[in-house]
Amino acid sequence: MTARAAALSLPAMIEVSHLTKRYRERLAVDDLSFTVAKGEVIGFLGPNGAGKSTTLRILTGFLPATSGTATVAGFDVFEHPLEVKRRIGYLPENPPVYLDLTPRACLELVAGLKALPRRAVKGEIERVAHLAGIEDVLDRVAGNLSKGYRQRVGLAQALVGDPEVLVLDEPTVGLDPLQIREVRELVKGLAERHTVILSTHILPEVAMTCQKVLVLNAGRLVDFDTLDGLIAKHLPGRQVTLDDIAFLEEIYGKLVSPSGAAPVAAAAR
Numbered sequence: 001m002t003a004r005a006a007a008l009s010l011p012a013m014i015e016v017s018h019l020t021k022r023y024r025e026r027l028a029v030d031d032l033s034f035t036v037a038k039g040e041v042i043g044f045l046g047p048n049g050a051g052k053s054t055t056l057r058i059l060t061g062f063l064p065a066t067s068g069t070a071t072v073a074g075f076d077v078f079e080h081p082l083e084v085k086r087r088i089g090y091l092p093e094n095p096p097v098y099l100d101l102t103p104r105a106c107l108e109l110v111a112g113l114k115a116l117p118r119r120a121v122k123g124e125i126e127r128v129a130h131l132a133g134i135e136d137v138l139d140r141v142a143g144n145l146s147k148g149y150r151q152r153v154g155l156a157q158a159l160v161g162d163p164e165v166l167v168l169d170e171p172t173v174g175l176d177p178l179q180i181r182e183v184r185e186l187v188k189g190l191a192e193r194h195t196v197i198l199s200t201h202i203l204p205e206v207a208m209t210c211q212k213v214l215v216l217n218a219g220r221l222v223d224f225d226t227l228d229g230l231i232a233k234h235l236p237g238r239q240v241t242l243d244d245i246a247f248l249e250e251i252y253g254k255l256v257s258p259s260g261a262a263p264v265a266a267a268a269r
């Protein structure tokens with residue numbers, strides 16, 4: 001069975017159908033439809049303003065859509081937002097870390113919101129703190145932590161309760177190179193047991209961690225395929241190895257910039 005056939009035979013974890021979001025006169029998401037199978041790791045790519053964060057905020061139940069439907073684990077995100085929130089770990093672009101609380105208190109709050117049994121909370125905090133590498137700062141005031149550590153506290157919050165789906169909006173922003181590597185390894189490890197959507201501007205991050213890539217441009221889906229599928233479609237006849245991440249930069253440039261201008265994304269990091 002091909003990878004695509006295998007993916008198709010897996011149950012759908014996320015189903016988005018004709019999703020549209022309008023902020024007054026601005027169309028941020030335009031008739032977007034896609035399906036993510038259980039256990040897939042999807043890279044969400046697109047230039048600034050493409051509609052990535054808006055889509056993720058709708059999927060996680062934090063923002064209403066103008067029209068269309070979205071389900072997570074079979075629950076409609078508009079009709080059953082609590083069921084959806086219980087099944088999703090969401091790291092937003094700006095993690096909601098209370099700066100006057102300690103990370104431990106922040107994690108206790110999230111555990112409460114996710115209705116974890118009280119007796120399980122202490123152990124769960126230790127587990128996610130270990131995964132996110134924040135054990136040493138659990139009892140410091142979050143406002144005194146570096147941006148990188150706050151980002152990791154946000155990641156730990158997303159991991160509380162071991163949700164089936166993880167939605168990570170630019171998880172490595174603000175981290176130093178060592179931390180970036182650690183978070184990428186962490187995401188790769190999570191990929192084995194979770195369905196993951198990873199929004200990022202860093203193309204190597206996608207090539208290293210994701211099986212499939214969804215590219216948005218001006219609110220519209222311009223492609224959604226495996227890395228091999230993208231290569232076959234957009235660089236036909238080219239011998240490309242997945243270690244050579246320049247191929248993704250080239251494909252991304254073709255998809256979001258018909259003029260052929262170089263993409264802004266990958267080079268910086």
Ligand SMILES: Nc1ncnc2c1ncn2[C@@H]1O[C@H](COP(=O)(O)OP(=O)(O)OP(=O)(O)O)[C@@H](O)[C@H]1O
Nearest residue numbers: 023026027028046047048049050051052053054055
């Ligand atoms: N609250 C809002 N009110 C009005 N317009 C908004 C709002 N939030 C986003 N937009 C607009 O919607 C469009 C999509 O924004 P969105 O943040 O979803 O894009 P993005 O792909 O996540 O961009 P970035 O990579 O810069 O985070 C942009 O044109 C943005 O200016």
